[in-house]
Amino acid sequence: MxxxxxxxxxxxxxxxxxxxxxxxxxxxxxxxxxxxxxxxxxxxxxxxxxxxxxxxxxxxxxxxxxxRPHLKSGVKFSAEEERTVIDLQAQFGNKWAKIATYLSGRTDNDVKNFWSSRQKRLARILHTSAPSSSKSHQNTKDHDDISFVKAPKFISSTEEEPVRKSESCSSSSHITDFETIKMVPLPELVYPSMLDYENAPFQIDSTPEKQPFVGPHSHLSFPQLQPDFPLPLESQDFITRLGDPNFLDVFGNSVDLR
DNA sequence: AAAGTTATCAACCGCTGCCTC
DNA sequence: AGAGGCAGCGGTTGATAACTT
Missing domain, CATH: 1.10.10.60 (Homeodomain-like)
Structure with a gap:
């Protein structure tokens, strides 16, 4: 450069x-x-x-x-790495440095850039403008971003370290009640290849045993959405559509999901 | 080919936590 | 105990490359 x-x-x-x-x-x-x-x-x-x-x-x-030695400079994130980031972001929130430790040769900056790039792309797909950089929006940025659901308490099978208050906002494994969290688990987020929706088969299989993540801690498990938690109707409808082969078509019809 | 848009990357800034004195 | 310095982290910005219209 x-x-x-x-x-x-x-x-x-x-x-x-x-x-x-x-x-x-x-x-x-x-x-x-x-x-x-x-x-x-x-x-x-x-x-x-x-x-x-x-x-x-x-x-x-x-x-x-x-x-630093062994950095994967100039090498794009593999599908495996993408999935790892997505899984770990769901678990830890925006703890880029922590997430980067699970990806050899990747820095926190790499992970952060990858994620923000992905967020922008997703926001565009969802017909929401990318989060404004205006300072006045910074504190509420998460709330104009993509979509919201009321999330249930997530169960993590691992005993985790105590979480500082500031970390808890987007760390789903520590949500203690129906807190608003950013992002529903869009299939595209779980399966990065689905962003290529021209070719995506939309065969969504979210069974836990098929989750591809392999990290340094083999005991690591990821929170799963409990199937029967009471989502707001709007969100339920949204999630229901995720399995619809024509789901992404709705984005072409100016459906505003906010 | 030019203009516009989006993606990617590198680097800075501000904040926080830890450590030392 | 608390002040100051430093390291580390996350958010943000800006430049360029790549792609699209």
């Missing part, structure tokens, strides 16, 4: 240059050398020693996202 001409230079209080923007190969090399000597830590010392005019934060990010 060539953004050389757009490089920004800013100054801190001491008028000491802090370089921002794209990294040069020489800077990468300095960073790699630092990690070879000291390991992936002491990021702020890189600048204090005058090795680079980058913040420690920036150095860490560069290492984690681009320079």
């Amino acid at each position: 060539l953004m050389e001409g757009k490089r920004r230079i800013v100054y801190d209080e001491e008028m000491e240059e802090i370089k921002k923007g794209p990294w040069k190969a020489e800077e990468d090399q300095v960073l790699i050398n630092h990690v070879r000597k000291h390991g992936p830590r002491d990021w702020s010392s890189i600048r204090s020693k005058g090795l680079l005019q980058r913040t420690g934060k920036s150095c860490r990010l560069r290492w984690v996202n681009k320079l």
